[in-house]
Amino acid sequence: MSSTAPFLSVVVPAYRCAAYLQQCLHGLQASELPRASWELIVVDDGSPDNTADVARAAADRVLRVADGPRGPAHARNMGARAATGSVLVFIDADVVVAPGTLRGFAAHFAADPTLGAAFGAYDDAPAETDFISQYRNLLHRYVHTLHPGEADTFWAGCGAVRRDTFLAVGGFDAVRYPRPQIEDIELGYRLREAGARILLDPDLQGKHLKRWSFSNMVRTDLRERAIPWMHLILRRGEAMQRGPLNLRVREKLYTVFTAIAVAATFGALVFLNNALAYIAAFCVMIVLLGNAALLSWFGSRRGFFFAIGVAPLRLLYYAEAGLGAAWAIVTHKQQVGPVRLPPLAAYEQTAS
Numbered sequence: 001m002s003s004t005a006p007f008l009s010v011v012v013p014a015y016r017c018a019a020y021l022q023q024c025l026h027g028l029q030a031s032e033l034p035r036a037s038w039e040l041i042v043v044d045d046g047s048p049d050n051t052a053d054v055a056r057a058a059a060d061r062v063l064r065v066a067d068g069p070r071g072p073a074h075a076r077n078m079g080a081r082a083a084t085g086s087v088l089v090f091i092d093a094d095v096v097v098a099p100g101t102l103r104g105f106a107a108h109f110a111a112d113p114t115l116g117a118a119f120g121a122y123d124d125a126p127a128e129t130d131f132i133s134q135y136r137n138l139l140h141r142y143v144h145t146l147h148p149g150e151a152d153t154f155w156a157g158c159g160a161v162r163r164d165t166f167l168a169v170g171g172f173d174a175v176r177y178p179r180p181q182i183e184d185i186e187l188g189y190r191l192r193e194a195g196a197r198i199l200l201d202p203d204l205q206g207k208h209l210k211r212w213s214f215s216n217m218v219r220t221d222l223r224e225r226a227i228p229w230m231h232l233i234l235r236r237g238e239a240m241q242r243g244p245l246n247l248r249v250r251e252k253l254y255t256v257f258t259a260i261a262v263a264a265t266f267g268a269l270v271f272l273n274n275a276l277a278y279i280a281a282f283c284v285m286i287v288l289l290g291n292a293a294l295l296s297w298f299g300s301r302r303g304f305f306f307a308i309g310v311a312p313l314r315l316l317y318y319a320e321a322g323l324g325a326a327w328a329i330v331t332h333k334q335q336v337g338p339v340r341l342p343p344l345a346a347y348e349q350t351a352s
Contacts, residue, residue: 006086006087006106007037007039007084007085007086007087008033008037008038008039008085008088008089008105008160009038009039009041009079009080009083009084009087009088009089009163010038010040010089010091010102011041011076011079011083011088011089011090011091012024012025012028012041012042012055012059012079012090012091012092012093013043013072013076013090013092013093014042014043014045014047014051014055014075015044015045015046015051015068015075015093016047016049016051016069017047017051017093017094018049018050018054020093020209021042021051021054022054024091024092024093024095024096024097024209025042025054025055025057025059026096027096027098027206027207028058028102030099031097031101031102031103032099032100032102033102037106038089038102038106039060039061039084039085040058040059040060040061041059041079041083042058042059042062042063042079043062043063043064043065043075043078044064044065044068045068045070045071045072045074045075046064046065046067046068046069046070047069052064061082063079065078069179070174071174071177071178071179071183072172073171073172073173073174073177073178073183074174074178076156077171077172077174080163080171083163085163086109086162086164087105087106087162087163088163088166089102089105089159089160090160090161091157091158091206092157094208095157095206095208096207096209097158098123098204098205098206100203101120101205101206104120104203104204105118105160108160108199109162112199114197115162115197115199116165116191116194116195116197117154117161117165117188117196117197117198118159118198118199118200118204119154119155119158119159119160119198119200119201119204120158120159120200120202120204120205120206121140121141121144121145121158121204121205121206122137122138122140122144122157122158122205122206122208123141123205123207124141125207126138126208127207127209128209128210128211128212130211132212132213133210133211133212134302134306135212135298135309135310135313137208137210137212138298138301138302141202142294142297144202147200148201148202149199149200150198150199150200151198151199152192152198153188153189153198154185154191154198155185155188156172156183157184158204158205158206161191162196165191169187169190169191169194169196170190172186172187173186177228179224181224181225181228182224182225182228182229182232185232186232189232189236221317221320222320222323222324223324225324226321226324226325226328227327227328228328229324230324230325230327230328230329230332231328231332234328234329234332235332250290251318253290254287254290254291254318255318255321255322255325257284257286257287257318258315258318258319258321258322259319260279260283261279261280261284261315262280264276264279264283265277265280268280284315287314287315287318288311288314288315291314295307295310295311298310
């Protein structure tokens with residue numbers, strides 16, 4: 001590493017995840033970046049289990065949210081306020097970084113003084129082997145490897161921000177997002193609006209440990225992604241939709257085609273109308289053809305039958321996106337104004 005390499009503050013928000021956290025911390029300890037070049041701060045979000053005990057075995061500082069859980073946005077803000085590094089590296093407690101990830105972050109920020117933030121991607125070998133977990137984690141990998149380079153959004157599962165830039169934009173919005181939602185995406189938009197450059201480097205990898213169930217996937221996609229994302233669009237307007245990781249026109253069209261397919265299928269069943277059935281089949285075909293590259297990628301990684309299983313999940317995704325958008329439009333109200341990172345006293349830094 002260059003002598004100009006920044007000192008990193010690794011911030012890990014953790015809630016009731018002792019087993020995951022232990023693996024996360026082992027991964028960080030195996031980093032190729034010398035330990036003297038980074039500090040480790042774990043923020044225990046009021047866990048009822050032994051998460052704090054696991055953290056104390058490896059972390060330089062363990063902070064506890066006294067009235068937690070208050071969500072990862074609040075926990076990360078607390079860690080950022082306690083950090084001493086010039087670059088904040090946010091790692092989720094259920095992510096095990098590759099040995100070169102911290103070194104990669106440090107290299108990017110050392111090489112480019114104009115870089116405001118950077119983030120990576122999951123690897124292509126998720127810890128859980130069941131179909132839903134493989135699908136969800138590999139989908140994340142695919143999306144992040146499709147458009148490397150300059151980005152208009154941010155991911156806090158394995159991402160880094162210059163500390164002064166982070167503080168200048170007000171940190172994560174812990175008011176609107178008191179649980180895991182799209183707080184990192186929203187932060188990315190504010191970073192870009194403030195003129196910060198964001199880099200997506202898929203080689204900065206982490207292994208996701210989370211086990212996904214079907215019900216958890218549906219609930220997350222609808223309640224924690226589609227609805228709050230549509231609220232964000234309504235609040236901020238179309239100007240925030242610039243980059244390829246945002247809501248592209250093509251994805252919107254697939255959502256519309258899926259909605260038509262659902263409505264036409266319902267009509268065909270109720271009225272026994274063949275024309276409606278043909279319309280539904282045509283719309284489904286359009287959506288699946290539009291996802292051909294994704295399905296092919298899944299096939300190359302996990303085989304033909306895995307890719308076949310992904311197809312109905314893509315249709316479900318677009319159906320949820322449409323439902324979430326409709327619900328957000330109907331229920332949307334003007335929310336609180338611009339949120340600023342509260343002063344230090346507002347983030348009670350209780351040593352755990």
